[in-house]
Amino acid sequence: MDVRLTRAGNRAVGLAMMMLVSAVIGSVVVAAAKSPAKPAMPSPSAAAPVTPTKTPLPTKYVVLTFDDGPDVEYTPKVLDILAQYGAKATFFEIGQNVRKHPELTKRVHESGHSVQNHTWTHADLRPLSATAFRQQVMSTDQAIRAQIGSTPGCLRPPYGGVNPTVRQRARALGKDLVVWTVDSRDWTKPGTTAIVQRVLKNVHSGSVILMHDGGGNRAQTVAALPTILKTLKAQGYGFRVLTC
Numbered sequence: 607m608d609v610r611l612t613r614a615g616n617r618a619v620g621l622a623m624m625m626l627v628s629a630v631i632g633s634v635v636v637a638a639a640k641s642p643a644k645p646a647m648p649s650p651s652a653a654a655p656v657t658p659t660k661t662p663l664p665t666k667y668v669v670l671t672f673d674d675g676p677d678v679e680y681t682p683k684v685l686d687i688l689a690q691y692g693a694k695a696t697f698f699e700i701g702q703n704v705r706k707h708p709e710l711t712k713r714v715h716e717s718g719h720s721v722q723n724h725t726w727t728h729a730d731l732r733p734l735s736a737t738a739f740r741q742q743v744m745s746t747d748q749a750i751r752a753q754i755g756s757t758p759g760c761l762r763p764p765y766g767g768v769n770p771t772v773r774q775r776a777r778a779l780g781k782d783l784v785v786w787t788v789d790s791r792d793w794t795k796p797g798t799t800a801i802v803q804r805v806l807k808n809v810h811s812g813s814v815i816l817m818h819d820g821g822g823n824r825a826q827t828v829a830a831l832p833t834i835l836k837t838l839k840a841q842g843y844g845f846r847v848l849t850c
């Protein structure tokens with residue numbers, strides 16, 4: 607139950623988050639891994655920087671996450687909108703997509719966002735053999751590392767698929783499992799308004815918001831994003847990224 611958050615561009619600041627399963631918002635969360643060195647914090651709302659930084663982290667914040675990219679059409683659009691609103695996000699990328707568009711992974715990283723691991727083929731990790739599990743995670747690590755120069759510490763299991771074996775294997779590879787607390791369900795293409803409302807109705811400080819920049823037509827996500835960002839900013843939210 608331990609996740610690292612920083613504002614991009616700052617040195618890593620360790621924070622731990624306890625995230626709760628919420629059937630109401632149809633979403634959930636984390637299972638966790640390693641990190642003996644990480645300080646434990648009781649809750650997102652109580653989270654505070656452990657290491658002093660020049661720019662204080664926002665105390666009221668959300669964590670924006672985009673899954674299933676990089677995608678040649680939608681990732682650049684998402685990046686442009688994030689830049690327009692000065693927001694940083696975490697991108698859980700699929701290894702085989704990184705291999706196809708390594709330049710996009712690099713651009714995400716160089717734009718100050720966090721790039722993390724979402725397996726090689728978007729595999730459900732639960733039924734895999736130990737060898738297949740390692741391949742899914744480590745080949746993705748390698749593809750991302752080749753573009754950003756560091757190894758992702760966060761692993762988002764596709765479909766939020768976690769069980770004790772997945773937890774144990776993730777821990778053995780030094781990964782923190784990170785799911786989400788607010789699911790935009792943008793992948794169901796419910797319409798731009800529905801995506802906006804689902805996010806804004808369920809958000810609170812510390813929320814980890816799930817959206818997608820890849821894996822299909824993400825035009826609705828792209829269309830919803832400006833309103834989401836504008837509203838969150840108007841409500842005083844800042845943006846933190848995950849760095850496990």
Ligand SMILES: [Zn+2]
Nearest residue numbers: 673674764765
């Ligand atoms: Zn996914």
